[in-house]
Amino acid sequence: MAILRSLLFYPAFYVGSVGYILLGALLLALRQYRAFERVVRGWARYHRACAHYLLGIRLVVEGEMPTGPVLIAMKHESFYEAIDMPGFFDRPAVFAKAELMRIPVWGRIGQRYGLIAVRRDQGAAALRAMLAAARDYSAAGRPLVIFPEGTRIRHGQRGELQAGFAGLYKLLGLPVVPVAANSGPLYHRWWKRSGTVTFRIGATIPPGLPREEIEARVQDAINALNEPAA
Numbered sequence: 317m318a319i320l321r322s323l324l325f326y327p328a329f330y331v332g333s334v335g336y337i338l339l340g341a342l343l344l345a346l347r348q349y350r351a352f353e354r355v356v357r358g359w360a361r362y363h364r365a366c367a368h369y370l371l372g373i374r375l376v377v378e379g380e381m382p383t384g385p386v387l388i389a390m391k392h393e394s395f396y397e398a399i400d401m402p403g404f405f406d407r408p409a410v411f412a413k414a415e416l417m418r419i420p421v422w423g424r425i426g427q428r429y430g431l432i433a434v435r436r437d438q439g440a441a442a443l444r445a446m447l448a449a450a451r452d453y454s455a456a457g458r459p460l461v462i463f464p465e466g467t468r469i470r471h472g473q474r475g476e477l478q479a480g481f482a483g484l485y486k487l488l489g490l491p492v493v494p495v496a497a498n499s500g501p502l503y504h505r506w507w508k509r510s511g512t513v514t515f516r517i518g519a520t521i522p523p524g525l526p527r528e529e530i531e532a533r534v535q536d537a538i539n540a541l542n543e544p545a546a
């Protein structure tokens with residue numbers, strides 16, 4: 317059944333995504349930015365619908381997202397939460413690897429929507445550009461989202477937080493909302509399994525804490541769903 321579900325999901329989602337990408341590119345060319353943002357949100361929700369109805373993956377949310385500018389630190393176990401973000405958060409600006417911006421068409425759309433390029437080991441100029449973009453999005457009332465471990469982590473494991481996370485926390489001066497996710501056992505595989513993915517929104521962490529404390533609190537909160545995989 318997992319194989320059959322996956323064979324239905326892949327063409328439905330990826331072929332369907334082409335229409336969203338082309339429509340998004342057209343709206344950008346016409347400078348219809350609000351409509352463009354609705355298309356991006358629609359694409360994320362289309363993915364969730366495909367996962368729900370074709371893969372049998374149900375999303376459950378525990379807790380409530382606070383309003384206002386915040387830095388959201390989210391666990392990253394699979395592409396499920398990465399794709400779902402524009403449909404789950406309110407117009408999020410997302411820290412992402414600069415390599416993603418080089419994907420034809422999609423990269424341009426992602427950058428225009430609010431992907432903030434993370435260029436590791438490229439010096440102070442790259443850091444200043446990243447901070448300037450983050451501050452602009454935050455000033456516009458948009459939440460900032462980061463995967464503080466920097467990459468996907470196998471379910472049940474605690475990855476080390478990237479050194480830049482504490483620096484961003486200090487320089488941006490924003491409260492942090494940690495979000496745990498447990499999508500890995502169901503979604504991070506070729507033949508995806510049915511079941512429940514949980515997003516658990518943790519208590520808001522205030523700005524201004526020492527590095528050791530913010531890192532420890534974020535680590536504990538984003539790994540709150542690290543029960544052993546079945």
